[in-house]
Amino acid sequence: MGVSDDCSTFQNLPNLWRTSLPNPDSSSHKYQRGYCVVFAAPALTGATRMAATAALRIGAGLVTVQAAQRGDIYRMTLPPEIMVQDDGEPVPDKATVLLGGPGGISPHHKRDLLRRSDLPRVIDSGALPDRPALLNGTVKTVLTPHEGEFETLFGPIGDDRRQAALQTAQRAQSIVVLKGPVTLIAHPDGRLIVNDRPDANLATAGTGDVLAGMIAGLIAQGMDVFYAAAAAVWMHSEAARRIGHGLIASDIIKALPNVLKTAADPDS
Template structure:
């Protein structure tokens, strides 16, 4: 479940400085970074004619190393620079290249372009002529690579600071940066690769990795595997989707508390009628309950508020989604118990927490700390944040998830995994990964119901 670390520019500089203080030669680290990137570029482009674009800083120095090593493999390489090299290591790398250096603004294109102009720490966009020429060169190439980051993106928040072309591969050096996974910058590369520099890195914020799930033991039964209660409302289909997702998450039993008439659903899901808050409160007295989900299809009328109040006061582990988040945002008297899981999309997040500062990771962590709960900040880049400072980022999933009901499925998965594990952060991470994997297995133009059918195979793949 723990993928590679994600570091801001400041954190990456601190990690590198710690390595230098421990005796690592800065130029040796540049050579290692360039060698790792050159290997990836070689595997992709082989002997394709290559133009390496080098900036004035250490990212440009990496570019000179890449150019030299590709040339040593027999690749026809040209280098074009944007000014003189300014750092000691970049100057050494430029001398070691010992070949001609063209002016980037007038250099001819090539079949393969390597962007080593600017890496982490960029705080303003490229000058318009530079950005335009970069786009022209990259878009005219058959293959393209960005070294560490595409030039023109904000490394810490994923913002596009100027016009940025789309690259085939972005080669991250040492660690992923927020911009590799946060949109819109995350959309500027078709694929990510990572070069391990062998230095110690902090790991509180990481890319979401695949979970290690376990099968029920020989002593398992439906209640010790996890009992989930889903509190329904006027939109029965939403709570039904969530209930089925919880049932297919690995939980042992699911009850859906319905209002009005019952709906057809898998016979394995228990349906009970509980329209008023006091009826819900009685249902939640069962000590065997491992998780309660409120929100999908809950409604915004007075009775729905009573059902939510019963859930919030039940003392059971909670997952809050959709209408429950709307209620929490508009009614200050509703207090979210610590240790819950909240699953807001962008609009719900804004209503709940206001205009927080920083990147999406920063905002998710601030929100989690404020409510003392795990926040799953949904979107094309989903951030799972815990109040203790841990965060996982999932990005690059199926865009077909932008369809009705998929959020209900995710909420049901989170409740199911919470009932199974008892750990809100782990449960949220497992739910997000399974949700994305089910979408991948469902192919194109799927609907939320299709995710439910794909879940058993997604779980089986991680046993």
């Protein structure tokens, strides 16, 4: 499994989470493949579009964007497979995961997202709360900060990123994905998955939004939340490795079908 010297720390390799990957059969219908609801950014619409498209491409059966405003822009620019709801419409009863933060979030959608601890949630940059206590965190919650966002919310990282990620996961009672050249996936129970696959090509606008959508799309399908985060991080970096120089964030989404095949193949 790629265990490090610490029996609770694992290298992020597909054999760690491969058997947990969603595997729909021929009788599956769209609701069995999960329903991801994305709270839309009021202004930076491209971030929401990439996150929602990544969730769909990685296998979620349905994706809906809840637009606090600019619903018509989203309808015109999103892939036709993604639905758009206007402000005031409730979160669909069949939703299996909520995602908010890529590109920002309206204040009332942020409140809604932070209150909904009954559903798995992926909380990205713009939706991270001002105080950890507002999270009402559960191990069904995934936080995806980069280092600057992490320090704003939780305080200085210091010299030990691993310890900072683990302590924060326990404090927030949430899965913490601390993004960086080495991305850490920390569980409140003390487990840590290390994705030591640095790729400078990922240092470009929108790649974090794509990652958040990938995590949400796997969770939507019922994948274990901790392993969904790890699998998405691995596939994200694997796509970047294959694309190489000239990568833009939407390239990662296009690469996902082939990367998914590799991730699911035990002989790869």
